[in-house]
Amino acid sequence: MTPQPPAAVDLNSDLGEGFGAWRLGDDEAMLGLVTSANVACGFHAGDPRTLLATCETAARRGVAVGAQVSYRDLAGFGRRFIDYDPDDLVADLLYQLAALDGLARTSGGRVRYVKPHGALYNAVVTHEVQARAVVEAVRRYDPGLPVLGLAGSALLRVAGAAGLRTVAEAFADRAYTPEGGLVPRGREGAVLHDPAVVAERVVRMVTTGEVAAADGTLLPVLVDSVCVHGDTPGAVDMARAVRAALERAGVRIAAFAGAE
Template sequence: MGYSVDLNSDLGEGFGAWTLGDDDAMLELVTSANIACGFHAGDPTTLLATCESAATRGVRIGAQVGYRDLAGFGRRFIDMSPKDLTADVIYQIGALDGLARVAGSRVTYVKPHGALYNAIVHHRRQARAVVAAVVAYDSSLPVLGLPGSVFLEEAREAGLDVVAEAFADRAYTAEGTLVPRTESGAVLNDPALVAERVRRMVVDGELDAVDGSTLKITAESVCVHGDSPAAVDMAAAIRDLLESSDVEITPFT
């Protein structure tokens, strides 16, 4: 039986004189790039350069939309009205899509970032607001999200294509959600451990939660965070192990 999976990473997260991660190295390894849209990270020059690098390599570009929270890197929940959130998400998709088109590509999917991603696992009003923004901008755009989230539920009901995402370098609770970054062991950095974990996700459809229980999981796309210190090594180890296990690494779009 053949297996395939998309490999994605959060990129374009530098700002001005500050560089975060090795985007060019990651773009040699991933098939989809979740590029920041200026609200949680990324300035226009950085974002255009990242879009150009992705386009040159044939990597798909996704709009990574988030709360307007540069100081907190988009990792702080903001209790905002659905109307405001919808407008913010439309604004972000449109801005990145403009840069992507100038670079010779375009935005081909949408993925929420950080606190927004985690909030809309359960926060239905905000989930609906994000879905409304994607539908309003371009209803052909797929969305990435956590399996079992109300976000993917609302997206399906609105007629959007949904992509079930798993995380290579994040620990999971027994409920199938991500362990908060504030807790010990939430972020994984061992390339060999992470690669085997991803192989098991894709081939066996399971992984171990922090309490030792086994979770059943669907992984159509797997994320390696570009800001992790060992991001490039982890992505390379994942590619090597998956390819040696006859798993095709290919974009979902």
């Protein structure tokens, strides 16, 4: 059965990923286009000054801030799997949540939701132990925080069973496997770059509830939020094209978690 399109869709992007003198993406421009910002928490990217500035700009723009928690892997940008002891992972996630929430609160906002990053995001699609660790950290910090993740993932299933609100995410600029996962970044065609192609694809996902996998297989997809990666080349043009296409299609764009 094809999922029904949502009444409104959220646009999110991974932001705050610069570090010191190194800038990654155009956060200022992206915060003018998206409705939710997945802000790094310092473990895969983001120094305190960058994270504070990102939270301040998000608060001014009315963009909801989410904690993009990750493995402790600054050198690998959080894109390498780590076989954590579950208690260590829970503690690391709580540390990140509390740090970003403190910065967000001093900026006039607060953390509104949680989304894993990189290898952790991919792991908790099927890794039950790490999915439970993420859910435990959210439950212990604030059980009112929604969890943003891939539709059909172990993370959303475990989070839902624990009574947490779950938000299903689709990716504008990533190719899907026939099984509904994401094509690994190291493979050709894993990341999409043409704004027009991406925008058309997103409208199809949102309005028909389906997406074409890398091999052409049509997959049902539940879309509460659409991610446009902030570090993808041409990310701003892509986000602008996606937003304009959705609006032309009559889709209402709104954050799933209020920014106020």
